[in-house]
Amino acid sequence: MKVLFVYHNELEEGFMPASISSLGGITRDLNVESKLFDTSFWKDKDSNIPENDRQVRERTGEVKRVEGFDLERETIDIKERFYKTVEEYHPDLIAATSTSYEFDSLVDFILPAKTIFNIPLIIGGAHPTVAPERAINKEGVDMICRGEGEIAFSELLKRMEKGEDFYDIQNLWIKKDGRIIKNKIGNLIEMDNLPIPNWDLFDERHRMRPFEGELKNYGFFEISRGCPYSCSYCVNSKIHKIYKESEINSGVYRFHSPSEVIQRMKKFKEKYGFNHIQLVDENLTVMPLSNLESLAEMYIQEIGVGFFTMGRPETIVNHPKKAELLAKMGCRMFALGAESGSETLRKEILNRPMKNETLEEAAKILKENGILVSLYNIIGFPTETKSMIFDTIRLNRRIQPDRYSVRFLVPYPGTDIRSYCVDKGYLEENYENQRKMVSFLIEPILDLPSPPHPTKQELIEIKNNFGNYIHMSEEEFEKIRKY
Numbered sequence: 001m002k003v004l005f006v007y008h009n010e011l012e013e014g015f016m017p018a019s020i021s022s023l024g025g026i027t028r029d030l031n032v033e034s035k036l037f038d039t040s041f042w043k044d045k046d047s048n049i050p051e052n053d054r055q056v057r058e059r060t061g062e063v064k065r066v067e068g069f070d071l072e073r074e075t076i077d078i079k080e081r082f083y084k085t086v087e088e089y090h091p092d093l094i095a096a097t098s099t100s101y102e103f104d105s106l107v108d109f110i111l112p113a114k115t116i117f118n119i120p121l122i123i124g125g126a127h128p129t130v131a132p133e134r135a136i137n138k139e140g141v142d143m144i145c146r147g148e149g150e151i152a153f154s155e156l157l158k159r160m161e162k163g164e165d166f167y168d169i170q171n172l173w174i175k176k177d178g179r180i181i182k183n184k185i186g187n188l189i190e191m192d193n194l195p196i197p198n199w200d201l202f203d204e205r206h207r208m209r210p211f212e213g214e215l216k217n218y219g220f221f222e223i224s225r226g227c228p229y230s231c232s233y234c235v236n237s238k239i240h241k242i243y244k245e246s247e248i249n250s251g252v253y254r255f256h257s258p259s260e261v262i263q264r265m266k267k268f269k270e271k272y273g274f275n276h277i278q279l280v281d282e283n284l285t286v287m288p289l290s291n292l293e294s295l296a297e298m299y300i301q302e303i304g305v306g307f308f309t310m311g312r313p314e315t316i317v318n319h320p321k322k323a324e325l326l327a328k329m330g331c332r333m334f335a336l337g338a339e340s341g342s343e344t345l346r347k348e349i350l351n352r353p354m355k356n357e358t359l360e361e362a363a364k365i366l367k368e369n370g371i372l373v374s375l376y377n378i379i380g381f382p383t384e385t386k387s388m389i390f391d392t393i394r395l396n397r398r399i400q401p402d403r404y405s406v407r408f409l410v411p412y413p414g415t416d417i418r419s420y421c422v423d424k425g426y427l428e429e430n431y432e433n434q435r436k437m438v439s440f441l442i443e444p445i446l447d448l449p450s451p452p453h454p455t456k457q458e459l460i461e462i463k464n465n466f467g468n469y470i471h472m473s474e475e476e477f478e479k480i481r482k483y
């Protein structure tokens, strides 16, 4: 039995997805041969994406350019390359991961080869999870995985190997004789029962990436999974509903026992020699203080390399000791989501009720502990006026983050903000099918009436000048606006 994993990555300059590395751990443990078809270092000959995310962020000053880090991708015909790979490798299963962004182009390049060689295709990830009907009804898709994949994927491989029926596996939706079998979502996995990730599937360029102006040898880990909140623009607002239908509380925050995760990191450090860690956890500091204390103690002794992580401001303000522990562990940068500086907007549209003081306080605590602060911002929300965007800018001016990012709102399928935008006529329901998709770093996608909203051009100008607005004096704002 052979599995061909597929990671279609048009936007990022490299970043090993935790999904493929975890599922690759399963193929390895089951002795199932596997390899990865990864588009991260190519640009398709027909791609309409002028710049990848890093190129945009370097241009607008969000991140520093790093000598020796090559952003140019080789231009190839991805469909043709995929066809040749399948022709030579003869997989028994094609297993892809996808966000909503790249779903259609992913299936497009897979379709000819999978059809001609008659190979089943399973796709998991954010898109099939939140928009299952659209995902499974796409021509060429035979199965989708909703929610976590480890238990379902392992069961699928075992049954396929034995030639057994696999139509009742939880989390999978499967096409059979012209109908779709929709299995329920099963229980969440205990983090310590996850397979040891498989990094050997990936090109080592994924691990050589810049961090704060320096090229680092990266390690990618997850210590925890899940987030108890339900911000309206985040998939968690949908994921919680999906799991609730199966009477599973996905708001439960799970984490590895400190000893297990440290043991895993230690083995990987010996093998790959990373000198920086990127945690993919959505909200690491939800972890109870006592567990973070044990983790910190072991991390300092056994791992001791700098890392980047993200978390909610309240988790720091309510427990400043967590910032102290993170600092002792060597946390280099902590990302906080401001999203907007308007408290009204955060409460009424983002389902993220939080005082600006909380954000400012969290940033202050982190900085006092010597941790760099990265602040995430989004502009182009429905009901957001220019004056509200300047509230966001002023919040950034008060916080003075060490790194900031600003994106245009993209309301992803299944999220509460998506329904709001579709109901108001700001976005077509099947926007993703129209092939006009752009990165949220390049241009706004919502058709918001102006006034009261700023025009798309105004949003682009504000975004391009965000750094200037943060760093220049208010008196100079008029000057910035003229550009």
Ligand code: B12
Residues within 6 Å of the ligand: 008, 009, 010, 011, 012, 015, 016, 017, 018, 019, 020, 022, 023, 053, 095, 096, 097, 098, 099, 100, 101, 102, 122, 123, 124, 125, 126, 127, 129, 130, 145, 147, 148, 149, 150, 152, 153, 222, 233, 234, 235, 236, 280, 281, 282, 412, 413, 439, 440, 441
């Ligand atoms: C870390 C992260 C990133 C990192 C790393 C991305 C990566 N490829 O690893 C960076 C910063 C690079 C990034 C980039 C982007 N991201 Co991001 N990211 C995340 C985050 C916070 C965690 C993802 C993660 O690693 N989770 C842990 C792993 C183990 O979980 P998982 O990926 O869901 O995989 C499990 C299941 O989904 C399933 N599964 C997944 N694939 C498969 C395949 C098969 C065959 C099977 C059986 C099962 C299966 O099994 C896995 C194990 O249980 C999520 C938030 C979230 N809740 O998912 C957003 C998220 C996935 N990102 C999102 C987006 C939009 C993007 C970008 C498109 C943004 C952009 N630049 O425009 C890019 C896309 C890049 C790409 N091609 O992947 C959205 C996707 C929304 C949507 N509906 O599609 C999310 C959900 C955040 C949100 N807004 O709600 N991201």
Ligand code: SF4
Residues within 6 Å of the ligand: 227, 228, 229, 230, 231, 234, 235, 236, 237, 282, 283, 312, 337
């Ligand atoms: S706090 Fe972050 S991860 Fe949690 S629901 Fe909100 S945006 Fe999503």
